[in-house]
Ligand code: SAH
């Protein structure tokens with residue numbers, strides 16, 4: 001019996017697909033080459049923008065023939081899109097051959113849903129909240145080589161006016177620190193070299209726990225103290241909650257990467273206020289300056305939205321100015337997309353799609369130049385690389401990442417996977433550095449389960 005999972009959206013979803021794969025592998029399923037030939041197909045969906053939803057609907061539609069040929073095929077749809085009000089009904093209406101629909105709060109019950117489906121035509125279970133402990137005890141079929149993802153919070157309390165996440169993921173809940181530290185320690189014991197902590201806003205970790213000592217800075221400090229050489233990353237940091245203490249822990253750490261994904265969303269105070277982001281451009285720039293003073297080698301990335309309702313040419317120019325000031329190593333840029341039930345959905349002054357597209361290309365062009373200059377500033381320098389995998393196209397080449405987040409490509413033997421090495425940078429473009437290994441710092445004995453298409457993100 002074979003399974004296949006189509007994953008959409010953020011890293012949180014990729015990690016949850018690893019948990020769903022854990023359930024299926026426990027039941028004896030193995031990975032199929034494609035969804036067309038699988039016995040169980042899962043769509044783990046995203047609702048962040050309309051384009052994500054359109055892609056998912058198209059992909060479910062493409063299974064119609066396969067299901068006709070193999071009527072025993074089970075198709076399950078879960079994740080953020082299913083969790084939205086009215087969507088289960090919509091999915092069934094459009095695609096009557098879907099067998100199971102569940103939401104974001106009950107993935108641990110997937111096995112029950114499969115059993116139930118044996119006895120009835122269709123299973124639909126969407127609930128509003130659930131005890132997170134049932135998710136935390138789930139087996140994870142990890143698929144990402146030297147990388148492992150660890151949840152620290154679920155949900156979001158921020159209600160940025162454009163965003164669907166608080167509606168589909170519920171209120172923020174922090175995992176107990178001891179569980180997180182235990183999981184990370186176990187992963188390091190197993191040989192994982194890069195741990196990424198996941199939360200919609202990692203900086204508010206612990207706000208829902210009464211003990212004042214439970215906060216993100218202390219969590220980072222405890223994890224940094226573990227007696228292993230590894231890389232510790234986290235996402236996402238909300239600028240309104242990034243504390244000086246977190247920056248201090250980062251600056252003084254052995255293992256925490258000098259890299260911050262710090263989404264700013266807009267460079268205009270007027271738009272930031274309308275977005276309910278709760279910081280100003282000045283406050284944001286101060287944070288960047290403080291972090292740079294404490295860690296001169298730090299690099300930043302950000303998410304930016306163009307065409308939020310009411311965004312004028314002047315507001316957009318302020319965004320360009322901010323990007324020029326901060327000089328991000330990487331930018332994730334989005335065209336504002338109306339989401340049902342959010343505050344911004346009904347705002348006046350929605351921006352014309354033509355203008356949104358023009359603004360997006362201007363922003364992308366500006367960023368490409370900046371990212372190229374930043375990359376090229378490393379030419380002739382030696383950086384520490386973590387060897388993460390084989391080059392997808394060039395035989396005999398490997399890929400890795402720098403502490404500050406850039407991807408590096410270099411020649412090397414597969415045996416180097418999981419090693420830390422020094423790499424001399426010889427060439428660079430906006431996304432990638434190219435170099436040669438000069439010295440191995442620490443090699444790894446672990447055999448890695450390299451990324452497969454098991455959890456293929458679309
Ligand atoms: N919790 C994270 C990430 C949330 S989703 C954070 O606060 O940064 C990732 C990104 O998608 C957001 O940062 C935002 O830039 C973008 N996004 C969210 N809702 C959107 C919408 N309705 N239209 C366009 N982009 C959106």
Ligand code: SF4
Pocket residue numbers: 156157158159160163164165166200201238
């Ligand atoms: Fe969405 Fe804002 Fe929460 Fe991020 S912080 S998930 S953008 S509501």
Ligand code: F3S
Pocket residue numbers: 008009010011012013045046047048079080164165168169
């Ligand atoms: Fe992630 Fe998309 Fe949900 S970005 S939290 S999968 S809406």
